[in-house]
Amino acid sequence: MKQDVLVAQGLRKAYGDRVAVHEVGLSLKPGEVLGLLGPNGAGKSTTVGMICGLTVPDAGTVTLAGGLSLGNDEAGYKRRIGLVPQDIALYEELPARMNIELFGALYGMAPEVLKRRADEVLAMVGLSDRAADKPATFSGGMKRRLNIACALVHDPEVILLDEPTAGVDPQSRNAIFDNLETLKSAGKALIYTTHYMEEAERLADRIVIVDHGRVVASGTQAELFALLPAAQLLQLELDGEPDDVALQGLTGMKRVGQRLEIGVADLARDTGGVLAALAQRGVKVRGLATARATLEDVFLQLTGRALRD
């Protein structure tokens, strides 16, 4: 079992009377992507801010492997963390390469190391041929990619990404996802905040769902789906309107017009039984489709609200 590279415990932050983050805890292993999923205002950015040392928590601790913390070695701690902020933070009128070098200089990197790393991160985000151009001439997706390169120049072991795909086109989004997969396979630990459940589903090994500043659930996707009454859905198109008596006693069933939705634990195992039970009751099925639960369903189940209210 790999050792945790980061452990956050009891993080709390209030702004005046409003508690933005209550007692949030999480941990992260090398090579792991932790999705921090929650609606707008859930406290994701505040949590990330406390982990990277930009926001001072009212309570709680964050410790890196080896016991390093902001309290005992702030500079050492920050060298091991990279932040991709939600708002793009670039010097628009300086060439892309110089933006990266400025971030590297902040970490005290030696010029020859910095030059090599700038080349590496430019190549990684697919901007080598635009190194001399100013971000002012870049598309939104290219700026996002440069923002990521700046966060990686000092080769941090923990990378915090705060909604890094906001406002990017699908092509850049895929390029960013590829970069994150590369970082993950290189053993980096990533915290990825998003309110897009598809992104969390695609990228995250484990997910922490936050709402109103609190962790409402955490675990692998399988563990989160297990919180639902049924993780898979059979959608049956009926031939005509069956009478309600014929459908009585079928558990986990929802009637939507001429369609029936039946939640099952395992489609492969349970579909035959459901169809046989319907046939026995004289209910004719014209078509069949299947769907699986999403993290949106998990959020709805836990909070009674949609993720994107």
Ligand SMILES: Nc1ncnc2c1ncn2[C@@H]1O[C@H](COP(=O)(O)OP(=O)(O)OP(=O)(O)O)[C@@H](O)[C@H]1O
């Ligand atoms: N600097 C601040 N001053 C006052 N209130 C703040 C500040 N930063 C955040 N908040 C409040 O704290 C709560 C959590 O905000 P936060 O930005 O952490 O949420 P989020 O989950 O990142 O949302 P989003 O997805 O919209 O970025 C919100 O109610 C927000 O208004």
